[in-house]
Amino acid sequence: MQLATREKIDNAAKLLFRMTGLMVIAILAGILLMLLWNTAAFFLKVKPFDFITGTQWNPSGSPAIYGMLPLLVSTSLVTFGAMCIAIPLGIGTASFLSDYAGKKLKSILKPAIEMLASVPSVAIGFLGIVVLGPGIAGMTGQSNGLNALNGAILLAIMSLPTIITVTQDALEGVPNAYKEASYSVGANRWQTLILVTIPAAAPGILAAIMLGVGRAIGETMTVLMATGNVSAFPKGFFHSVRTMTATIAIEMGEVPYQTTHYYGLFAIAAVLFLMTLLVNVVGEYFVNKYRKYQAA
Amino acid sequence: MNKEHIKLSATAAKLWFGTKQVLKNVTVAFPENKITALIGPSGCGKSTLLRCFNRMHDLSPDARIEGKFLLEEQNLYKGNLTATAVRRRIGMVFQQANPFPKSIYEKINYGLKINDIPKHERPAIIENALKESYIWDEVKDDLQKPATKLSGGQQQRLCIARTVALRPEVILMDEPCSALDPISTSKVEELILKLKKDYTIVIVTHNMQQAQRIADKTVFMYLGEIIEAGDTHQLFNKPQQEMTGNYVKGHFG
Ligand SMILES: Nc1ncnc2c1ncn2[C@@H]1O[C@H](COP(=O)(O)OP(=O)(O)OP(=O)(O)O)[C@@H](O)[C@H]1O
Ligand SMILES: [Mg+2]
Numbered sequence: 074m075q076l077a078t079r080e081k082i083d084n085a086a087k088l089l090f091r092m093t094g095l096m097v098i099a100i101l102a103g104i105l106l107m108l109l110w111n112t113a114a115f116f117l118k119v120k121p122f123d124f125i126t127g128t129q130w131n132p133s134g135s136p137a138i139y140g141m142l143p144l145l146v147s148t149s150l151v152t153f154g155a156m157c158i159a160i161p162l163g164i165g166t167a168s169f170l171s172d173y174a175g176k177k178l179k180s181i182l183k184p185a186i187e188m189l190a191s192v193p194s195v196a197i198g199f200l201g202i203v204v205l206g207p208g209i210a211g212m213t214g215q216s217n218g219l220n221a222l223n224g225a226i227l228l229a230i231m232s233l234p235t236i237i238t239v240t241q242d243a244l245e246g247v248p249n250a251y252k253e254a255s256y257s258v259g260a261n262r263w264q265t266l267i268l269v270t271i272p273a274a275a276p277g278i279l280a281a282i283m284l285g286v287g288r289a290i291g292e293t294m295t296v297l298m299a300t301g302n303v304s305a306f307p308k309g310f311f312h313s314v315r316t317m318t319a320t321i322a323i324e325m326g327e328v329p330y331q332t333t334h335y336y337g338l339f340a341i342a343a344v345l346f347l348m349t350l351l352v353n354v355v356g357e358y359f360v361n362k363y364r365k366y367q368a369a
Numbered sequence: 370m371n372k373e374h375i376k377l378s379a380t381a382a383k384l385w386f387g388t389k390q391v392l393k394n395v396t397v398a399f400p401e402n403k404i405t406a407l408i409g410p411s412g413c414g415k416s417t418l419l420r421c422f423n424r425m426h427d428l429s430p431d432a433r434i435e436g437k438f439l440l441e442e443q444n445l446y447k448g449n450l451t452a453t454a455v456r457r458r459i460g461m462v463f464q465q466a467n468p469f470p471k472s473i474y475e476k477i478n479y480g481l482k483i484n485d486i487p488k489h490e491r492p493a494i495i496e497n498a499l500k501e502s503y504i505w506d507e508v509k510d511d512l513q514k515p516a517t518k519l520s521g522g523q524q525q526r527l528c529i530a531r532t533v534a535l536r537p538e539v540i541l542m543d544e545p546c547s548a549l550d551p552i553s554t555s556k557v558e559e560l561i562l563k564l565k566k567d568y569t570i571v572i573v574t575h576n577m578q579q580a581q582r583i584a585d586k587t588v589f590m591y592l593g594e595i596i597e598a599g600d601t602h603q604l605f606n607k608p609q610q611e612m613t614g615n616y617v618k619g620h621f622g
Contacts, residue, residue: 175430250465254528257423257461258480258535259453268479 108346111339115139118333124340130304130320132334139337141344143306147221147314148345150307151296152289154225155232159285162229163236164278168266170237171244190234194294201227201299213311219301222310227295232285239284243277244270276359283356287349293318317345373400376569377422377459377539382436384417384426391417393593395436399539399586404561404570406584406601408577410616414593415573419541422571423459424452440539457484460537464544466516466524473519474512477531484535498534502526503560522553526560533564540564542572546579558583577617581605589613 116124119139127140166186170179201223209218247270255265271278301313302323315323321338328335377399384392391414399405407415417426424445426432438445445455471479477495486494495512499505504526508514516527525545532540542561546554561570561583574580580587581601588598589610597604597613608614 250463252428253425253461254463255479255483256425256428256452257456257463258483258531259457260479260483261453264483268483 108339108343111336112343115333115336115340119337124337125344128306130315132324132328132337137334139333141317141341143304144315144317144320144341145344147300147307148290148316148318148348150221150310150314151224151228151300151316152286154221154310155228155289156282156286158226158229159232159236159289160282163233163281163285164240164271166233167237167240167244167281168271171241172262172266172270186234186237189230190238194231194292195298197227197231198295198298200230201295205299209311215311217301219299219313220311221300221307221314224296224300224314224316225310227299228289228292231292231295232288235288236281236285239281240274240278243274243281246277247273276362280356280359283352283359287352287356290352291318291345291349293322297322317341321345373403375399376401376441377571378439379418379421380437380439382418382421382438383434384414384421385433386429387431391593392421395590395593395595397588397595397598399569399571401569402565402567403585404565404572404583405586405588406580407571407573407588407590408575408580408616409590409596411575413590415590416543418590419461419543419571419573422539422541423456423461425461427452457535458537459539459541460532460535462525462528462532462540462542462545464547466521466528466548471516472513473508473516473527476516476527477534480531480535494534498530499527501533501564502530503556503563504530520553522549522556525549525553525557529557529560529564533568537568539569539571542570544573544575547575554579577605577619589616591616 124139124141125145126142127138128142129138129140130143131138170182174182202219205223205226206218209220209223210216211218251269251273252265255269260268296316297319300316300319302315302319303313304315304320307314321341324334325338328338375398378397380396382392382395382397383390395414395418397418407419409415420426421434421438422440422445426434434446440455440458443450445459474495477498478491481491481494496505496509499508504523507523508519508527516524519527525548529540529545545561546557549557558579561572564570572584584601586599587601587604589596589604589608589612591612597608597610599609604613605617608617
C-alpha cells in the first residue's frame with residue numbers, strides 16, 4: 074500500500090520534471106520562432122541590407138527610417154570599451170588570486186567578487202547616474218556624463234566577476250608541474266605567470282573573455298540608464314549612445330502593435346540573438362578545448 | 370671514501386605543513402661529485418627534504434621550515450640570497466618529464482632566457498647541454514619538434530639537459546626513472562653516472578637495484594627522520610639498523 078503510494082509520487086515527480094525539461098525546449102523554440110516570424114515580417118517591408126547598413130534609426134520620422142547601424146555600433150563601442158577595461162583587470166585579478174594572494178585575503182576577496190555578480194543591474198545603473206555620470210561630466214566639462222564611456226565602465230564592473238572567476242579556474246587548473254619546472258630553472262613568479270601559466274591557461278581565459286563579452290552585449294538596464302540614449306550615429310566614448318538592447322527596451326513599450334516599427338524591434342533582437350549566440354558558441358568551443366587539454 | 374668535501378647539507382631540519390610535521394630533525398650531508406640515493410617508504414618525506422634545498426617550499430604558504438641548509442658555506446635561507454639564485458645553483462629534475470607543449474629547443478632555451486644569457490650564446494649552450502645529456506644524436510635533426518613527441522626516456526634526458534644547461538652545482542632528482550621502461554632507465558642511469566664528475570647529485574628512488582647500481586652513498590629515511598646513512602654497499606649489505614635491513618630486503622614499506 075505504502076509502496077504503491079511512493080511509486081505514484083515517484084512517477085508524478087518524474088512526469089513533472091520531464092515536462093519542465095520539455096517546456097524549456099518549447100519556450101526556446103517559441104522564442105526563436107517568434108523572433109524569426111516577426112523578423113521575416115519586417116524584412117518584407119525593409120530590405121535586410123538597408124536595415125543593417127542604414128546609418129539612421131528614426132522610426133517615428135516621416136518617412137520612417139530603419140537603419141540599425143548606429144545601434145550596432147553603439148553596442149559594439151560600449152562592449153569594446155567594457156572589455157578594454159575588464160579583460161586586463163580581470164586577468165590581473167585572477168592571477169593575483171591564484172598565484173599571489175594569501176589564504177586570508179583570498180577568503181575575503183573570493184566571496185566579495187561573487188557577490189558583485191549578484192548586484193542587480195538597476196543598482197549598477199544608479200552608480201552610473203549618481204557617481205560616474207557627474208564624475209565624467211566634471212572631468213570632461215560636459216553637461217552630463219551619460220555616455221558610452223559611462224556604460225563601458227559599468228559593463229566592465231558587471232562582467233568582471235565572470236571573467237575573474239573563470240580565468241582563475243583556468244589558471245588554477247594549470248598543472249603544478251608546469252610551474253615548478255619553470256621555478257626550478259630560476260624563474261620568478263612573474264616570469265612563470267607570463268611565460269608558462271597564462272599561455273597554458275589561454276583557452277580557459279579566452280572562454281572567460283567570451284562569457285564577459287556575451288554578458289556585456291546583452292545587458293540592458295545598465296546601459297539604458299547610463300549611456301544617455303541618443304540614437305544619433307555614435308561619435309565616440311564621450312558621446313551619448315543608444316545600444317540595441319536599450320532601443321528595444323525603450324521603444325517596445327510605446328510602439329503600436331504589428332507595425333513595421335514593431336517588427337523592426339524584433340529584427341534588432343534577432344541580430345542581438347545571433348551575436349550572443351556566436352559569442353557563446355565560440356566561448357563554449359574554447360571551454361571544451363580547454364577541458365580536453367586538461368584531461369590529456 | 371674518506372675525507373670527502375661536503376657540498377650540500379642540512380642540520381636539524383624540521384618542516385611542517387600547517388600543523389603536520391613532515392621532517393623531524395633531519396641532519397644529512399651530501400659529498401661533492403658523488404651520487405647520493407635517498408630511499409624510504411612512500412610518504413616518509415624524501416621529496417619534501419629534496420625540495421627544501423632548492424626552496425620549492427617557498428611557494429606553499431603553509432610550509433614552515435627550521436634548521437640550517439648549507440650549500441658549501443652559504444646558508445640557503447639566510448642573508449639576501451633569493452630563491453631564484455638558489456635554484457640557479459641547485460637544479461632539479463622531476464619525476465615526470467614536464468609535459469608543457471614546447472619544442473625541444475624552446476624547453477632548454479626557456480631557462481637560458483630566464484637567466485638572461487645573451488641570445489647569441491644560447492644555440493651553442495643548448496647543443497652542448499644536449500650532447501652532455503647524450504640525447505643530441507637522437508634529436509639533432511629536428512630541434513623544433515614538440516618535446517611531447519619524444520619517448521619518456523628521451524624526455525627525461527631532455528629535462529636533465531635543461532638542468533645542466535644552466536651549469537648548476539647540485540642536481541636534485543626526484544624519482545627520475547619511475548615512469549620509464551628498463552632500457553630508458555639504464556640510459557638515464559648511464560647519464561647520471563657520467564654527470565657525477567661535474568655535479569653533486571642527490572636522487573630519490575624506490576628502486577633498490579637502481580640505488581645500488583648508481584649511488585655512492587645511500588640515505589634511508591623513515592617517517593621524517595634519517596634512520597641510517599652511509600656507503601651504499603655497506604647500507605645494503607651490512608646495515609647498522611635493523612629497520613634499514615628490513616626495508617632494503619623488502620620486508621616493509
Ligand atoms: N604541500 C603539502 N601540503 C601538505 N602536506 C604535504 C605537502 N607535500 C607533502 N605533504 C605530506 O608530507 C608527507 C611527505 O611527503 P613527501 O612527498 O615528501 O613523501 P615522499 O617520501 O616523497 O613519498 P613518495 O615516495 O610517495 O614520493 C606526506 O605525508 C605528504 O602527505
Ligand atoms: Mg616523493
